[in-house]
Amino acid sequence: MTTNPYNTDLDRTPANHQPLTPLGFLERAASVFPEHTAIVHGPLRRSYAAFYARARQLASALSTRGIGRGDTVSVMLANTPAMLECHYGVPMCGAVLHSINTRLDAGIIAFQLDHALSRVVIVDREFMPLMQEALALASVAPLLLQYDDPEFTGPAIATDAEDYETFLSAGDPAFDWLMPEDEWDAISINYTSGTTGDPKGVVSHHRGAYLLAQGNALTTSMAKHAVYLWTLPMFHCNGWCFPWTLSAIVGTNVCLRQVRAEPIWQTLAQERVTHLCGAPIVMSLMISASETVKRALDHTVQFFTAAAPPPEKLLADMKHAGFDVTHLYGLTETYGPAVVNDWHDDWSALPPAEQATLKARQGVRYLALEGLDVMDPETMIPVPRDGQTMGEVMFRGNVVMKGYFRNPQATQKAFAGGWFHSGDLGVRHPDGYIQLKDRSKDVIISGGENISSIEVEETLYGHPAVAVTAVVAMPHEKWGETPCAFVELAEGQVADAAALRAWCRDHLAPYKVPGQFVFSTIPRTSTGKIQKFLLREQAREMAQVETA
Known part of the structure; x- marks a missing residue:
C-alpha cells in the first residue's frame, strides 16, 4: 500500500486539532x-x-x-x-x-x-x-x-x-x-x-x-x-x-x-424579534388573537415551523402579518431539523395555492447534513424522483445521533445499511425535494408534540368495554393533527365517547387524549391485520365534513 506523503510527519497536535464543541x-x-x-x-x-x-x-x-x-x-x-x-x-x-x-x-x-x-x-x-x-x-x-x-x-x-x-x-x-x-x-x-x-x-x-x-x-x-x-x-x-x-x-x-398570544405579540414588537420557531399551532394562536392584542411590525420576522404543513390560509395570514414562514423537518435523532424547504425566489411569483403546495414539502438537506435520500428499506436503492414512488426517508452525516443509550439492538436496526432509518415514508420530487407521505411508526403530531398511536391504543385496551381499537391521525385546523380512536366494544359491554375520554384522561397526558371516538367495525385484511390506511382516509373525510 502506498503511503500518503501528506500524512508523513504531519500529525495532530493541540496546536492544530481541537475537538469541536458548541x-x-x-x-x-x-x-x-x-x-x-x-x-x-x-x-x-x-x-x-x-x-x-x-x-x-x-x-x-x-x-x-x-x-x-x-x-x-x-x-x-x-x-x-x-x-x-x-x-x-x-x-x-x-x-x-x-x-x-x-x-x-x-x-x-x-x-x-x-x-x-x-x-x-x-x-x-x-x-x-x-x-x-x-x-x-x-x-x-x-x-x-x-x-x-x-x-x-x-x-x-x-x-x-x-x-x-x-x-x-x-x-x-x-x-x-x-x-x-x-x-x-x-x-x-x-x-x-x-x-x-x-x-x-x-x-x-x-x-x-x-x-x-x-x-x-x-x-x-x-x-x-x-x-x-x-x-x-x-x-x-x-x-x-x-x-x-x-x-x-x-x-x-x-x-x-x-406560549400565549399577548406576550408573543408584545415581545415581537418591543424587542424587535427577528426569528422564532414553533409548530403550526403557534401560528394559529398568533393569527387568531384579537386585533387589540396584535401589534403592527415594522420588520419581517422569520418563522420556522415543523410538523404538519400549515394550511394555505394560515400561510397567507402570516405573510400579511409580516412573517416569512419556512418549513423544516428532522427528528430527535438528527438533533432537530436537518432538512429545510429552501425557497426559490421565482416561486414567490406563483399563485398562492401553488406556493402552499411547495411550502408543504419538507425540502432538502441542511448544509451540515452529508446525505438525505428516500430509499427502499429492503434493497437500500433510492426511489425514482417522480414525486409518487414512496420509500423511507434516510439520513447520513455528522448531525445524526451517536445511537440509542443502552439499547444496542435498536441502534443497529436504526443504522442498517449505513444510513439512519427515520421510519418516515415519503417521496422525492424531480427537483430533489422530499415530501413526507406517511409515518411508518404511526406517530401523530399534535401541536408539535409526538403522540404514539400504540400508547393510546394500549390505554384504551385497558378499558373493560374495549375489544378492538385503532388510533390514527385526524387532521385538525388548530393542532395540525389529533388522535382519532376507532373502537369495537366487547360483547355485552356498553361505553360511550365520554366514558372512554374520561378513561384516557386518567391514564394519559391531556394532549394525547383522542379528540374523536368512532364506534364501528374496524376493517382488517384477510390475515386479520387492521387496515389503518382506510381509517386514516375516514378520519380525513370526517375532518373535512367538520370544517365544511
Missing part, C-alpha cells in the same frame, strides 16, 4: 461582546459576560458535588435563563444534559430518570409536584435542585430540594471548564416518544451539536445579533440546537415562559 461559542461571545444582551426574561437583561460567568459557576458547583464526565444531569425547566445556563454549564463539567418534556406523566419521567442514570435533577418550582411524584416511582436518588423563576407566580410547595441560586453561588465564575476529551463525547440525551415499547434515549455528541448549531445560522440566514423568541420548548431536541446557535452569532435569547 461550548466555545459562549466563551467567544463573552470575550468579544461582553456587554451585549444575551438573555431577556421579563425585566431581566443579562449580558454575555454574566451569562458565561453563571454557566461556569454551574459547572463548578456541579463539579464540587462530584459530577463529571459521563454523569447525567436531568432538568425539567420552562424556557427560562436557567435552561440556557444548563445547556452550557452541564457539559462544561463533562456531564450530559437530559432535558425532560414538562408535559409527560410521572411514570414516563421516572423511567427516563432511571434509564439515564440521573445524578442531579434541576426542576422549576411549577413542575416540582410532578417531579416529586416521579422520584417516588424511580430507583435513582439524585441531588434535587429547585429553580424559582420570578416570572412564575404560583404557590410554593414543601420540598427538601436545594435552592438553585444558592447552589450556583457556591460555584466559581472563573471555573476552568472542561473541553470534551473527544468531540464524539455525549453532550445530551433526549428521549423519543416511545412509539413501540419504552422511550429510547437519543445520544447527541459535541461535534454534531457544534455543526447543527452553525447549520441553523447558515440555513436560516441569521445575522449577527439576531433576536430570537423562545416559543419552541428547549426540551425539544435541545431547542433544535438554537441555545448554542444564538451564542455563535452573539444573538439575544428572549425567554417566554408560556
Whole structure:
C-alpha cells in the first residue's frame, strides 16, 4: 500500500486539532461582546459576560458535588435563563444534559430518570409536584435542585430540594471548564416518544451539536445579533440546537415562559424579534388573537415551523402579518431539523395555492447534513424522483445521533445499511425535494408534540368495554393533527365517547387524549391485520365534513 506523503510527519497536535464543541461559542461571545444582551426574561437583561460567568459557576458547583464526565444531569425547566445556563454549564463539567418534556406523566419521567442514570435533577418550582411524584416511582436518588423563576407566580410547595441560586453561588465564575476529551463525547440525551415499547434515549455528541448549531445560522440566514423568541420548548431536541446557535452569532435569547398570544405579540414588537420557531399551532394562536392584542411590525420576522404543513390560509395570514414562514423537518435523532424547504425566489411569483403546495414539502438537506435520500428499506436503492414512488426517508452525516443509550439492538436496526432509518415514508420530487407521505411508526403530531398511536391504543385496551381499537391521525385546523380512536366494544359491554375520554384522561397526558371516538367495525385484511390506511382516509373525510 502506498503511503500518503501528506500524512508523513504531519500529525495532530493541540496546536492544530481541537475537538469541536458548541461550548466555545459562549466563551467567544463573552470575550468579544461582553456587554451585549444575551438573555431577556421579563425585566431581566443579562449580558454575555454574566451569562458565561453563571454557566461556569454551574459547572463548578456541579463539579464540587462530584459530577463529571459521563454523569447525567436531568432538568425539567420552562424556557427560562436557567435552561440556557444548563445547556452550557452541564457539559462544561463533562456531564450530559437530559432535558425532560414538562408535559409527560410521572411514570414516563421516572423511567427516563432511571434509564439515564440521573445524578442531579434541576426542576422549576411549577413542575416540582410532578417531579416529586416521579422520584417516588424511580430507583435513582439524585441531588434535587429547585429553580424559582420570578416570572412564575404560583404557590410554593414543601420540598427538601436545594435552592438553585444558592447552589450556583457556591460555584466559581472563573471555573476552568472542561473541553470534551473527544468531540464524539455525549453532550445530551433526549428521549423519543416511545412509539413501540419504552422511550429510547437519543445520544447527541459535541461535534454534531457544534455543526447543527452553525447549520441553523447558515440555513436560516441569521445575522449577527439576531433576536430570537423562545416559543419552541428547549426540551425539544435541545431547542433544535438554537441555545448554542444564538451564542455563535452573539444573538439575544428572549425567554417566554408560556406560549400565549399577548406576550408573543408584545415581545415581537418591543424587542424587535427577528426569528422564532414553533409548530403550526403557534401560528394559529398568533393569527387568531384579537386585533387589540396584535401589534403592527415594522420588520419581517422569520418563522420556522415543523410538523404538519400549515394550511394555505394560515400561510397567507402570516405573510400579511409580516412573517416569512419556512418549513423544516428532522427528528430527535438528527438533533432537530436537518432538512429545510429552501425557497426559490421565482416561486414567490406563483399563485398562492401553488406556493402552499411547495411550502408543504419538507425540502432538502441542511448544509451540515452529508446525505438525505428516500430509499427502499429492503434493497437500500433510492426511489425514482417522480414525486409518487414512496420509500423511507434516510439520513447520513455528522448531525445524526451517536445511537440509542443502552439499547444496542435498536441502534443497529436504526443504522442498517449505513444510513439512519427515520421510519418516515415519503417521496422525492424531480427537483430533489422530499415530501413526507406517511409515518411508518404511526406517530401523530399534535401541536408539535409526538403522540404514539400504540400508547393510546394500549390505554384504551385497558378499558373493560374495549375489544378492538385503532388510533390514527385526524387532521385538525388548530393542532395540525389529533388522535382519532376507532373502537369495537366487547360483547355485552356498553361505553360511550365520554366514558372512554374520561378513561384516557386518567391514564394519559391531556394532549394525547383522542379528540374523536368512532364506534364501528374496524376493517382488517384477510390475515386479520387492521387496515389503518382506510381509517386514516375516514378520519380525513370526517375532518373535512367538520370544517365544511
